[in-house]
Amino acid sequence: xxxxxxxxxxxxxxxxxxxxxxxxxxxxxxxxxxxxxxxxxxxxxxxxxxxxxxxxxxxxxxxxxxxxxxxxxxxxxxxxxxxxxxxxxxxxxxxxxxxxxxxxxxxxxxxxxxxxxxxxxxxxxxxxxxxxxxxxxxxxxxxxxxxxxxxxxxxxxxxxxxxxxxxxxxxxxxxxxxxxxxxxxxxxxxxxxxxxxxxxxxxxxxxxxxxxxxxxxxxxxxxxxxxxxxxxxxxxxxxxxxxxxxxxxxxxxxxxxxxxxxxxxxxxxxxxxxxxxxxxxxxxxxxxxxxxxxxxxxxxxxxxxxxxxxxxxxxxxxxxxxxxxxxxxxxxxxxxxxxxxxxxxxxxxxxxxxxxxxxxxxxxxxxxxxxxxxxxxxxxxxxxxxxxxxxxxx
Ligand SMILES: *Cc1c(COP(=O)(O)O)cnc(C)c1O
Numbered sequence: 530x531x532x533x534x535x536x537x538x539x540x541x542x543x544x545x546x547x548x549x550x551x552x553x554x555x556x557x558x559x560x561x562x563x564x565x566x567x568x569x570x571x572x573x574x575x576x577x578x579x580x581x582x583x584x585x586x587x588x589x590x591x592x593x594x595x596x597x598x599x600x601x602x603x604x605x606x607x608x609x610x611x612x613x614x615x616x617x618x619x620x621x622x623x624x625x626x627x628x629x630x631x632x633x634x635x636x637x638x639x640x641x642x643x644x645x646x647x648x649x650x651x652x653x654x655x656x657x658x659x660x661x662x663x664x665x666x667x668x669x670x671x672x673x674x675x676x677x678x679x680x681x682x683x684x685x686x687x688x689x690x691x692x693x694x695x696x697x698x699x700x701x702x703x704x705x706x707x708x709x710x711x712x713x714x715x716x717x718x719x720x721x722x723x724x725x726x727x728x729x730x731x732x733x734x735x736x737x738x739x740x741x742x743x744x745x746x747x748x749x750x751x752x753x754x755x756x757x758x759x760x761x762x763x764x765x766x767x768x769x770x771x772x773x774x775x776x777x778x779x780x781x782x783x784x785x786x787x788x789x790x791x792x793x794x795x796x797x798x799x800x801x802x803x804x805x806x807x808x809x810x811x812x813x814x815x816x817x818x819x820x821x822x823x824x825x826x827x828x829x830x831x832x833x834x835x836x837x838x839x840x841x842x843x844x845x846x847x848x849x850x851x852x853x854x855x856x857x858x859x860x861x862x863x864x865x866x867x868x869x870x871x872x873x874x875x876x877x878x879x880x881x882x883x884x885x886x887x888x889x890x891x892x893x894x895x896x897x898x899x900x901x902x903x904x905x906x907x908x909x910x911x912x913x914x915x916x917x918x919x920x921x922x923x
Contacts, residue, residue, distance in 0.1 A: 564769030589716025
């Protein structure tokens with residue numbers, strides 16, 4: 530029976546001290562943002578990634594918002610961002626009243642194209658403007674090729690913020706993502722590689738950033754006893770309950786990463802011979818956490834084919850997800866000007882995330898690859914223009 534359950538995209542697994550630590554919180558009465566687990570979790574994450582400081586937040590979006598604020602981004606400033614990402618990468622730019630400058634993607638990694646990011650910054654410099662910050666993502670765990678971006682950012686004095694919400698445990702040239710720029714942001718939402726239910730962390734080596742992040746996320750309180758505030762702050766701190774769950778989860782991270790790599794390697798081996806599909810894999814100089822595995826349909830495939838394939842897999846109880854819709858195409862971002870972003874659009878038309886849960890079984894993996902083999906060798910390429918096609922284009 531168990532073999533025929535729906536194969537999910539990514540679900541959390543609690544196999545360690547989760548119950549024990551959360552119960553300890555409840556027993557101690559320390560459930561809110563004061564309590565030993567917050568500090569323990571922050572220290573554990575900081576040590577794991579090799580960052581001097583870690584400041585926990587209510588979620589990853591709040592971590593990115595805080596990162597922009599402590600980087601000094603304010604109304605009218607420009608912030609360079611990838612267009613192919615979850616919308617939470619860019620929404621905090623708007624929260625600050627700043628202007629997103631969208632950059633196209635690189636086919637190989639799905640991330641911001643470093644050459645195009647450099648061009649974009651140089652073009653702005655020629656016009657006498659300089660972005661205040663740049664946000665780099667590591668989509669689905671695949672590390673971005675950051676060196677050229679770090680170089681140009683140093684040259685022009687631009688703060689580098691990493692949205693590493695999907696890439697805890699991924700490495701670029703041996704160094705953990707989230708520690709490559711000036712400030713890194715992690716998310717512990719339920720679908721991420723480890724979870725606190727909802728939560729985030731801001732990483733930095735800079736004492737000033739750390740102090741400022743703690744200050745802003747605790748209502749900018751200037752005195753520990755008296756209620757004195759010079760600035761507008763936010764209630765963005767993580768609770769002890771969340772941190773307790775997180776501490777138990779990060780203890781499992783090595784096991785999770787090992788399993789994720791096995792899943793990716795299985796897909797790589799077994800999808801290789803299927804015509805019309807390319808499996809995205811890590812480049813030799815990086816190490817992905819393989820949070821979600823991605824396939825790209827070949828060039829001549831359209832969004833209709835992708836949606837059709839997805840619907841047919843769903844009928845076989847196999848959950849997949851289209852890759853993110855480029856942010857410049859979202860209605861709320863259409864008014865921001867941008868250059869040609871054709872690679873991101875093309876990737877969106879062709880990309881699908883495959884089931885990647887840590888608890889997926891060998892048999893289930895086989896079910897997924899066998900289904901893909903059958904469907905891709907059959908007639909799914911030219912579906913009748915029924916609901917599935919219209920849904921995708923609408
Ligand atoms: C999940 C995610 C976020 C936001 O994290 P939350 O904890 O859900 O607020 C930001 N950016 C990316 C790329 C994400 O995947």
